[in-house]
Amino acid sequence: MNLPDEWTSPEKQPYKDHGNMRSWLLDKECNDQYSVISDGGETTAILLNSKTEASVVEERKRWTETYIRWSPLGTYLVTFHQKGIALWGGENFQQIRRFAHPGVQLIDVSPCERYIVTFSPLHDPRDEFQAIIIWDIKTGAKKRGFSCDNASNWPVFKWSHDGKFFARMSEDTLSIYETPSFGLLEKKSLKIVGIREFCWSPASNILSYWTPEEKENPARVTLIAIPSRKEVRVKNLFNVADCKLHWQKQGHYMCCKVDRLSKSKKNQFTNFEIFRMQEKQIPVDSIEVKEVIVAFAWEPTGNKFAILHGESPRISVSFYNIKPKGKVELIKTLERRTANSIFWSPAGQFVVLAGLRSMNGVFEFIDTGNDTITMMNATEHFMATDVEWDSTGRYVITGVSWWSHKVDNAYWVWSFQGKLLQKCDRERFCQALWRPRPPTPLNEEKIKEIKKNMKTYNKMFELQDAKRKSKASKELIERRQQQMNDFLEVLERLKKRYKTEKETRMQLRGGLDTDEIEHDEENDEEEVVEFFIGEESAEVDEFDHE
Numbered sequence: 006m007n008l009p010d011e012w013t014s015p016e017k018q019p020y021k022d023h024g025n026m027r028s029w030l031l032d033k034e035c036n037d038q039y040s041v042i043s044d045g046g047e048t049t050a051i052l053l054n055s056k057t058e059a060s061v062v063e064e065r066k067r068w069t070e071t072y073i074r075w076s077p078l079g080t081y082l083v084t085f086h087q088k089g090i091a092l093w094g095g096e097n098f099q100q101i102r103r104f105a106h107p108g109v110q111l112i113d114v115s116p117c118e119r120y121i122v123t124f125s126p127l128h129d130p131r132d133e134f135q136a137i138i139i140w141d142i143k144t145g146a147k148k149r150g151f152s153c154d155n156a157s158n159w160p161v162f163k164w165s166h167d168g169k170f171f172a173r174m175s176e177d178t179l180s181i182y183e184t185p186s187f188g189l190l191e192k193k194s195l196k197i198v199g200i201r202e203f204c205w206s207p208a209s210n211i212l213s214y215w216t217p218e219e220k221e222n223p224a225r226v227t228l229i230a231i232p233s234r235k236e237v238r239v240k241n242l243f244n245v246a247d248c249k250l251h252w253q254k255q256g257h258y259m260c261c262k263v264d265r266l267s268k269s270k271k272n273q274f275t276n277f278e279i280f281r282m283q284e285k286q287i288p289v290d291s292i293e294v295k296e297v298i299v300a301f302a303w304e305p306t307g308n309k310f311a312i313l314h315g316e317s318p319r320i321s322v323s324f325y326n327i328k329p330k331g332k333v334e335l336i337k338t339l340e341r342r343t344a345n346s347i348f349w350s351p352a353g354q355f356v357v358l359a360g361l362r363s364m365n366g367v368f369e370f371i372d373t374g375n376d377t378i379t380m381m382n383a384t385e386h387f388m389a390t391d392v393e394w395d396s397t398g399r400y401v402i403t404g405v406s407w408w409s410h411k412v413d414n415a416y417w418v419w420s421f422q423g424k425l426l427q428k429c430d431r432e433r434f435c436q437a438l439w440r441p442r443p444p445t446p447l448n449e450e451k452i453k454e455i456k457k458n459m460k461t462y463n464k465m466f467e468l469q470d471a472k473r474k475s476k477a478s479k480e481l482i483e484r485r486q487q488q489m490n491d492f493l494e495v496l497e498r499l500k501k502r503y504k505t506e507k508e509t510r511m512q513l514r515g516g517l518d519t520d521e522i523e524h525d526e527e528n529d530e531e532e533v534v535e536f537f538i539g540e541e542s543a544e545v546d547e548f549d550h551e
Contacts, residue, residue, distance in 0.1 A: 024095040026080050029440065037395045038062060038440040040073055040082065041416070043431035045407055049073060051082075051098065051440075054400060054418070056426060063098045072436060076114045079396075079441040081142070083112055083121075090123060092142065102145050106138055113160040117168030118142060120184070124156045137161060139187065149187040165205050165212075166256075170231055172212065174203055179214065181231060190232055202248065206282070208256025211237065215248045215261065224248070226261050226278065228287070238287040240278060254305040257283050258327065262301055277301070277312075279333055290333045292325070302347035304354075309336070309373055311347050311356060320344060322358060326376055337378040343367040352398030355381075355421050359392050359403075362410075368392075368403065370423030382423025388413055396442040400426070407433040 025031075029038050034055065041050045049068035052059040069084035076083065081101065082093040089105040090112060108127030115121070121140050134150035139162075141148055151173075153161055162171045162182075170190065172181045180194040203214035210231045218224045224245040228238040242248075242263055249262040261278040275298050279290040299313035299320060308327040315321050322344065324336040344358040344367070354374045360367035366389030372379040390409040393402040404416035414434040418427040447455075455462070511518055 023099065023101055024097075026094050027443070028096045029079070030442065035397075037397065037400070037442070039393075039395070039402065040075070040436075040438050040440070041429075041431065042069070042072065042435040042437075043433060045433040046071070046435055049084075054395070058427065059418075059429070071110075073438070074112060074114075075438060075440055076118050077116050077441060078118050078443040080118055081114070083114070085109060085112075090121075092121075102142065104138075104140050104145065111156055111159050113162070113164075114142075115164045115168040115171070116166055119168055120148065122160065122162055124153065124159070124161070126156075148185075163203070163205055165210050165231065166207050167210070170205075170210060172203065172205070174200055174214075179203060181212075183232070191234075195234070202250055204250050204252060206256045206259070207252055207254050211256075211282075213250055213252075213259060215250065218243070218245055226250075228259075228280070238280065238289075240280075240289055242276075242278075246273060249301075251301060251303060253303040253310075257281075257308075258303070260301065260303070260310065262298065264298075279327065281327070284330065290327070292333055294323075296321075299345055300347050302349055302356075304349050304356075304373070305351050306353040309353075311349070313342075313344055313347060313358075318343075322347070324373055324378055336373070336376055339378065342369065344369065346392070348392045348394060348401075350398035350421060351394055351396055355398065357392060357394075357401060359389070361392070362388070362390055366403070366405070368423070370419075370421070384423060384425070386417055391437070393437060393439055395439040402437050402439070404434065404437050407435050 032053070036054050038051055038053055039059075041052060042048070043050070046069075048064065048066055050064040051062040053062050070087060071085040073085070074083040075081070076092075080094055082098060084091050084093065086109075088107055089103060090109055091103045092101040093099065094101050104121065104123060106123045106125050108125040109123045110126065111124040113122040119142060121142055122137060123140070124137050126136070134152055136153040137151040137156075139148045139150075140146065151161075162173050164171045168184060170181055170183055172179060174180075177196060177198050177200065178194045179197050179200055181190040182188065183190050197214065197216060199216045199219055200214055201217060203212060205212055211228055212231055213226065213228050215226045216224060224242040226240040226242065226248070227236060229236050240261070242261075242265075244265045244267070246264040246266050248264070251260040251262065253259070259280040259282060261280070263276040263278060264273060265276055266273055274293060274295045277292040277294070279292070281288050281290070294312065294314055296314040297316055299315070301310065301312050303310045308329070310325055310327075312323050312325070313320060314323065318341065320342050321338050321340045322342050323338040326334050326336050328334060342358055343360040343364050345364055346359040346361055348357040348359060350356065354372065356371050356373060358369040358371065366386040367383075368385060368389075369383050370381040372381055386403040386405070388405050388410050389403045390406045391402075391404045393404075395401075399421055401419045401421065402416050403419065405413050407414045414432075415428065415430045416434055416437045417425060417429065419425055445452075507518075507520065510520075
């Protein structure tokens with residue numbers, strides 16, 4: 006009703022050049038960046054990692070009021086403020102855009118980095134659709150607001166892998182929205198009685214969800230294709246207490262962890278239902294474990310997964326391999342481990358078993374290559390609370406966060422083999438996060454070709470390492486030479502001063518020239534000082550005269 010009769014075109018905004026938004030990828034040594042919050046949250050720094058010592062790229066006081074986040078592809082750094090959030094990027098981390106949402110506490114960025122979702126419990130009661138707001142990152146425009154009473158299960162909205170769809174679950178309802186219209190898909194929600202959990206495939210627009218048993222109807226795990234809403238696979242389950250859905254990062258497999266009750270409903274055991282997404286008709290394999298499950302984790306790029314099971318101090322870790330068009334095979338079980346978390350390398354093959362917090366920071370670095378389990382190193386970072394792999398799988402950061410533990414706050418940098426490279430002590434260290442990298446432009450064939458010719462590249466890398474070491478040695482020699490030159494310069498200056506003050510010394514000493522007194526070496530007396538070191542006693546055989 007308030008629309009004007011005549012349309013006027015909006016004013017043209019001047020173009021603002023933010024520079025190269027992916028400049029950090031141009032580092033010749035292919036070093037990664039990571040962020041560090043210290044001083045109890047007062048200081049935020051961006052550092053460039055290296056084998057020897059990290060260098061500061063940018064450091065600012067009160068850059069954020071709570072914590073920070075990187076966008077999924079590493080393009081933006083998100084900081085939190087009382088009035089909203091700010092996005093930073095480019096070579097010098099200049100401010101890209103601000104989003105006004107007072108009291109913002111949580112954010113989520115779409116996988117395509119086109120949209121950002123913010124949540125604030127301080128929304129205006131006059132406008133109930135302000136608790137969650139979805140923004141367009143490039144334009145800064147508000148796309149849509151939603152009501153939300155509780156964000157304990159964040160993110161409330163889950164995005165498809167390409168950012169074309171996002172979905173929200175409510176009681177007996179699954180609402181799927183599409184972009185860029187931000188309206189309901191086909192203008193209606195899906196009615197799913199009892200829906201408990203849902204998640205998207207990381208590689209395709211397939212959505213999975215599960216519903217519990219109701220009366221004589223079994224529990225169901227369902228996979229549906231979007232936007233057609235066609236069911237592509239359904240699995241019925243019985244005697245179900247709870248389910249958890251876990252997608253492998255490449256989208257090749259989905260695991261449904263099913264906690265089941267025995268027929269007497271006194272004992273509980275766990276089944277892992279493995280959906281093979283790339284095979285015809287999506288076959289499902291089942292593995293039964295009759296122990297308490299502590300943790301489950303997929304190998305991000307590969308066919309393996311790991312399970313922590315049992316109760317302390319008898320926790321075991323089992324590694325499984327999914328054979329193409331074959332069975333799921335147990336590779337090996339390692340018993341009596343001090344671990345409560347599993348962290349796979351983003352590149353696969355290598356895994357860190359971590360005993361965090363109450364387990365005092367015990368770590369095991371394991372190689373799972375060639376279907377063999379090899380222990381590379383067992384070590385500890387006392388009271389460690391966090392583990393972070395870099396996106397290339399070369400380095401691992403372990404940290405003791407001031408937010409969780411008030412003493413021994415520091416972060417350590419390790420190689421993927423478990424070799425300690427750096428100990429970084431920062432006052433009241435809080436958080437360290439690696440900057441993500443976008444997907445590699447290389448296809449699988451090119452990657453296989455590089456691995457095949459790795460010996461050729463190894464020679465080149467060894468030569469570069471030798472040059473780097475010689476350069477470091479040269480810099481050390483030059484620094485020491487400069488220190489020697491500075492010392493000789495000071496020494497020469499003091500000698501000149503000593504000579505100019507000779508007359509003053511003679512006047513103070515009654516005309517005696519003490520500079521010319523020669524030391525009488527003949528009258529030197531040698532003094533010998535003896536120290537008692539210790540005493541030993543031994544029995545000697547009286548017949549052993551020799």
